Amino acid sequence: MRDVCVLGLGLIGGSVLRAAVAAGVPAWGASGTSSAAAATADGYDVDTTAGALRRAADRDALVVLAVPLTATEQVLRQIAAVAPRCRLTDVVSVKAPVADLVRRLLPDARYVGGHPMAGTAESGWPAGSATLFRDAAWVVLTENHLDGELREVWLDVVQLALDTGAHVVPVSAADHDAAVARISHLPHVLAAVLASVGADGGPLALALAAGSFADATRVAGTNPELVRAMCEGNRSELLAAVDDTLGRLGAARGALASTGSLRATLHDGHRGRLALDAARAANRKRLDVELAAEGAFTQLAELGGRGGRIVALDGSIAAVDVPA
Amino acid sequence: MRDVCVLGLGLIGGSVLRAAVAAGVPAWGASGTSSAAAATADGYDVDTTAGALRRAADRDALVVLAVPLTATEQVLRQIAAVAPRCRLTDVVSVKAPVADLVRRLLPDARYVGGHPMAGTAESGWPAGSATLFRDAAWVVLTENHLDGELREVWLDVVQLALDTGAHVVPVSAADHDAAVARISHLPHVLAAVLASVGADGGPLALALAAGSFADATRVAGTNPELVRAMCEGNRSELLAAVDDTLGRLGAARGALASTGSLRATLHDGHRGRLALDAARAANRKRLDVELAAEGAFTQLAELGGRGGRIVALDGSIAAVDVPA
Numbered sequence: 208m209r210d211v212c213v214l215g216l217g218l219i220g221g222s223v224l225r226a227a228v229a230a231g232v233p234a235w236g237a238s239g240t241s242s243a244a245a246a247t248a249d250g251y252d253v254d255t256t257a258g259a260l261r262r263a264a265d266r267d268a269l270v271v272l273a274v275p276l277t278a279t280e281q282v283l284r285q286i287a288a289v290a291p292r293c294r295l296t297d298v299v300s301v302k303a304p305v306a307d308l309v310r311r312l313l314p315d316a317r318y319v320g321g322h323p324m325a326g327t328a329e330s331g332w333p334a335g336s337a338t339l340f341r342d343a344a345w346v347v348l349t350e351n352h353l354d355g356e357l358r359e360v361w362l363d364v365v366q367l368a369l370d371t372g373a374h375v376v377p378v379s380a381a382d383h384d385a386a387v388a389r390i391s392h393l394p395h396v397l398a399a400v401l402a403s404v405g406a407d408g409g410p411l412a413l414a415l416a417a418g419s420f421a422d423a424t425r426v427a428g429t430n431p432e433l434v435r436a437m438c439e440g441n442r443s444e445l446l447a448a449v450d451d452t453l454g455r456l457g458a459a460r461g462a463l464a465s466t467g468s469l470r471a472t473l474h475d476g477h478r479g480r481l482a483l484d485a486a487r488a489a490n491r492k493r494l495d496v497e498l499a500a501e502g503a504f505t506q507l508a509e510l511g512g513r514g515g516r517i518v519a520l521d522g523s524i525a526a527v528d529v530p531a
Numbered sequence: 532m533r534d535v536c537v538l539g540l541g542l543i544g545g546s547v548l549r550a551a552v553a554a555g556v557p558a559w560g561a562s563g564t565s566s567a568a569a570a571t572a573d574g575y576d577v578d579t580t581a582g583a584l585r586r587a588a589d590r591d592a593l594v595v596l597a598v599p600l601t602a603t604e605q606v607l608r609q610i611a612a613v614a615p616r617c618r619l620t621d622v623v624s625v626k627a628p629v630a631d632l633v634r635r636l637l638p639d640a641r642y643v644g645g646h647p648m649a650g651t652a653e654s655g656w657p658a659g660s661a662t663l664f665r666d667a668a669w670v671v672l673t674e675n676h677l678d679g680e681l682r683e684v685w686l687d688v689v690q691l692a693l694d695t696g697a698h699v700v701p702v703s704a705a706d707h708d709a710a711v712a713r714i715s716h717l718p719h720v721l722a723a724v725l726a727s728v729g730a731d732g733g734p735l736a737l738a739l740a741a742g743s744f745a746d747a748t749r750v751a752g753t754n755p756e757l758v759r760a761m762c763e764g765n766r767s768e769l770l771a772a773v774d775d776t777l778g779r780l781g782a783a784r785g786a787l788a789s790t791g792s793l794r795a796t797l798h799d800g801h802r803g804r805l806a807l808d809a810a811r812a813a814n815r816k817r818l819d820v821e822l823a824a825e826g827a828f829t830q831l832a833e834l835g836g837r838g839g840r841i842v843a844l845d846g847s848i849a850a851v852d853v854p855a
Contacts, residue, residue: 324741344739376738386739389732394743396793397721399800400779404772406803408713410838410854413810414700415668415710417648419718420807422746427804431797438793448728449784453777455724460773469720469762473755476723479730480751483744486737514734530734 208232209294209363210268212259214282216242218326219298220273221335224251226371229337233266235259239278242332249332256282260289269363272297272305276436279305283312296321296364300387301440302348302380317360319353320380322346322387323373330430341372344516349377351505358498366520374528375517377507388444393452395426395434396445402427486514491528498523532556533618533687534592536583538606540566542650543622544597545659548575550695553661557590559583563602566656573656580606584613593687596621596629600760603629607636620645620688624711625764626672626704641684643677644704646670646711647697654754665696668840673701675829682822690844698852699841701831712768717776719750719758720769726751810838815852822847 208231213224216238227234228251235252237243237259247253254262263270270293274282279299286293295318299305302320309318325343327334345368353361368375378386402424405412426434438445459472494510496503507517507525515529532555537548540562551558552575559576561567561583571577578586587594594617598606603623610617619642623629626644633642649667651658669692677685692699702710726748729736750758762769783796818834820827831841831849839853 324739326742343741346739376735378735382735383739386732386736390729390736390740390744393728394725394747396780396783396796397725398743398747399793399797399803400776400783401718401721402800402803402807403779403796404717404775404803405714406806407775408710409836410810411700411702411706411836412710412714413807414835414838414840415648415670415707416714416807417667418650419722419750420714422749423718423722424800424804424807425746426743427797427800428808429801431794431801434797435793438797439787439791442787442791446784446788449780449787451728451731452724453780453784455727456720456773456777456780459720459724460770460777463763463766463773464770467763467766469723469759470755472720472727473723473758473762476726476748476751477753477755479723479726479728480748482730483726483737483740483748484752486734511738512733512735514738516738 209366210234210263210266211271211367212236212263212268213271213273214238214256214259215273215278216240216246216253216332217273218330218334219323220271221246221332222337222339223271223273223298223371225335225337226340227367230370232367232370235262238332240331245332256285257289260286260293263293264290267294269294269296269360269367271367272299275433276301276304276440280308280312283308286316287313291315292317294360294363295319296360298323300391300437302383304440306380317356319357319360319364320348321364321368322383323368324391325373330433338372340368343373344376345371345373346376346378346383348380348383349504349508349511350379351502351508353504362520365517365525369517369520377511377515377517379508382508382512384441384444388441388448392438392441392445393448395429395438396449397452398424398427486530489514490531492531494527494529496525496527498525533690534558534587534590535595535691536560536587536592537595537597538562538580538583539597539602540564540570540577540656541597542654542658543647544595545570545656546661546663547595547597547622547695549659549661550664551691554694556691556694559586562656564655569656580609581613584610584617587617588614591618593618593620593684593691595691596623599757600625600628600764604632604636607632610640611637615639617641618684618687619643620684622647624715624761626707628764630704641680643681643684643688644672645688645692646707647692648715654757662696664692667697668700669695669697670700670702670707672704672707673828673832673835674703675826675832677828686844689841689849693841693844701835701839701841703832706832706836708765708768712765712772716762716765716769717772719753719762720773721776722748722751810854813838813854816855818851818853820849820851822849
């Protein structure tokens with residue numbers, strides 16, 4: 208069981224620390240914000256960033272970087288000063304920019320990126336919980352170059368995710384960034400646009416707003432600077448997703464104006480939503496992947512791309528549930 | 532207490548019948564679908580459409596038209612054959628097209644349109660409940676020409692809405708249609724577009740989809756033909772709302788591509804969402820409106836446009852809660 212050091216104790220980092228402690232993992236944290244005092248008051252082991260990192264270096268702990276993308280560079284420099292060789296993962300919602308920064312600022316760190324797909328519209332330590340990741344997907348970057356020490360860190364990260372109650376989706380950074388642009392970053396942009404168009408309707412529109420509007424704009428309640436960091440960090444993939452949306456919405460506009468029909472738009476969307484429900488309800492079969500085998504990580508990333516998820520680690524065998 | 536005859540026993544009509552009975556209102560219904568048998572099995576008083584309408588004519592009941600917009604014309608013809616002078620309201624989500632049909636097919640009916648702002652992604656009798664309208668807004672069309680017999684029907688509809696636990700928002704048909712385009716019809720179109728763009732991301736995107744995508748696409752799970760009837764019936768107002776959306780989303784696209792910033796989009800959206808929360812939490816003051824007074828209905832529609840709601844009727848006085 209690898210010790211865990213969490214840097215950043217907001218919603219996600221605070222939940223990682225709570226969940227690790229609840230699973231019996233030796234874990235401590237640090238935060239540059241008021242979350243540090245709140246976590247200490249709740250009885251968690253909170254140190255200065257330098258102190259937390261010295262302990263991480265001494266114990267060869269897994270360092271979990273859990274600050275917004277905009278603060279990543281500064282924290283990576285702090286790590287470089289104290290624990291430049293550390294085992295490192297992160298929970299940032301875009302992977303390519305973080306990997307670039309790590310390569311530049313912490314070239315000797317043993318880094319395997321991650322991204323738990325869970326959250327609420329709230330932020331800060333008080334919003335977190337030990338059960339936030341239960342039954343959630345936790346992406347762990349899985350590329351074919353993983354070997355030696357990196358493979359060990361990959362196992363640390365997968366084990367931490369499983370310990371928090373999540374299942375692990377093994378994918379490449381590029382596949383991750385393209386997918387989350389569609390199902391996380393785009394929904395935030397659309398929620399913001401819809402909230403604006405609704406509010407432009409004045410007090411009457413807001414008085415008549417029911418579930419469809421409230422649900423679809425919920426994430427527009429999130430701190431917009433956190434959403435910016437996330438969306439702007441995934442610029443090129445998000446642009447592609449926005450362009451798909453503009454194309455489909457423009458087609459809907461054209462059809463409604465010319466023929467009066469939204470048939471294609473609404474039936475396509477209904478099928479898309481049924482596909483989500485079907486993916487969640489799919490029967491799954493268990494596949495054991497021997498991690499020491501040639502091409503194992505390539506196979507894992509391919510299974511992840513098909514909706515497969517690691518649900519347990521047993522020595523060097525990963526148990527993967529794959530849609531049947 | 533006015534008797535109530537509900538035509539159409541799907542989600543909304545079925546809930547109106549249940550709520551009216553629960554409030555002690557003599558009420559019966561009819562339905563051309565399998566909902567009729569389901570409602571009968573649950574112990575409700577269900578008749579043929581012609582039989583239900585004969586009783587409505589005999590008892591001068593309030594007839595509640597609760598079929599999709601696409602079935603409205605056919606049901607109005609049935610009413611014309613049996614109860615052409617009836618007291619009539621409806622629960623259809625667009626008001627101008629229904630008013631046009633009533634004027635053409637039922638010129639002698641005493642008609643006051645309505646629209647309860649409640650629903651779920653499910654449909655049919657089993658999806659309904661006696662508490663669906665509790666604390667919901669129920670629009671009752673309120674125009675300055677309401678007098679004599681129409682004023683009586685207006686009181687019937689308001690009383691029915693209050694009996695179901697809703698509050699009444701008094702507005703004109705034009706204001707209603709413009710508002711619901713933004714906060715009900717547009718969210719359905721955007722949910723469909725987002726569901727399509729997400730599903731285009733394949734199994735990995737669906738495997739990573741969490742709350743933001745699931746909540747924002749929830750209403751895409753609704754029967755798309757029901758959504759079509761609703762959205763296509765409000766074509767010109769919905770076009771204006773879609774154009775606003777295309778404009779804002781296009782601006783976001785341009786900013787992201789050129790400067791990399793989504794600052795304006797995300798902060799505007801955050802303010803819009805906070806405006807919804809503020810409207811819901813607003814302090815309210817009570818205003819009594821004497822319905823017999825000159826200009827009372829014009830005043831009510833104006834109050835409704837500012838977020839006012841009728842919360843009680845006492846004789847000829849409407850108690851209106853208005854944001855302070």
